[in-house]
Amino acid sequence: MVPDRNSDEPLPTRWSLIGRLKDLGDQQGWREFYDTYWKLIYGVAIKSGLTEAEAQDVVQETMVSVSQRMPQFKAEPQAGSFKGFLLAITRRRIVDQFRKRPPHGVSGEGRSDETARTSTIETIADPASLNLDAVWNLEWEKNLMDAAMERVKRQVNLKQAQIYDLYVVKQWPVKKVAATLGVNIGQVYLSKHRFARLLKKELQRLKQKMD
Secondary structure, three states: OOOOOOOOOOOOOOHHHHHHOOOOOOHHHHHHHHHHHHHHHHHHHHHOOOOHHHHHHHHHHHHHHHHHHHHHOOOOHHHOOHHHHHHHHHHHHHHHHHHHOOOOOOOOOOOOHHHHOOOOOOOOOOHHHOOOHHHHHHHHHHHHHHHHHHHHHOOOOHHHHHHHHHHHHOOOOHHHHHHHHOOOHHHHHHHHHHHHHHHHHHHHHHHHHHO
16 A cells, blocks of 8 residues: 655644554555554553563563454544544553452562562453553654654754754753854854744644544
8 A cells, every 4th residue: 555645744643643544555555553652551561560671571462452453444534533442452451460460578580679569450351440541641742743753853054953952951051052053142042943833833733633
C-alpha cells in the first residue's frame, strides 16, 4: 500500500492512519504507528513501576493487542477516543506484567534487585483499578511536545533550532548562547520567538488530530 503523503496532517497518529491499521499487511502504516507510540507506552510502563525489560514486553504485547483489536475499532472521532482505547490496552498489559512476577519474597530466576523495589499487584482483579490516567496524560503531553518539536525543527534552519535548544530547553544565559553560536543577542531573542510561535501552532494542530 502506498504511504499517505498528506503533509498537512502532522503526525502518523491521525485518523487516516488508524484506519489503515485495519490492514495488517500495511507494513508502512504499522511502522509509523510503532515509531510514534512506543516511547509513550514504554514511559507509562516504567512510571507504573515495571523494570526496563518488563516495560519493553509491555510495548511489544500492546502492539500485538492493538493489531488483534483493530478490526473491531471504528476509526472515526465520533466512535470514541483512540487515546482512551490505547490506554485501556496498555493498562491491561502492564497489569499482566505485574501478575507474571513470582509471589512476594520469592526470587525468580534471572531477576535483578530492581524488581524487588516494586511491590507486586497479583491481587488486582480489574485492570481499570490501576490508576494510570494521570501518568498517561503526562506522557501523552510529552509525546505531543516531542513530536511538535521535531516537526518545527524541520521548518527552521539549524542555527534557529540550536538557539531554541540552548536558550529555552537547556536554559543557558542569553550571552552564552550568542557567544557559543556566533550570533548577536537580538538574533537569539528573535529565533526563540519564531520557534516558540511555530511550536504553539504545531501543538494545537496535534491535539486536534490525536485526542
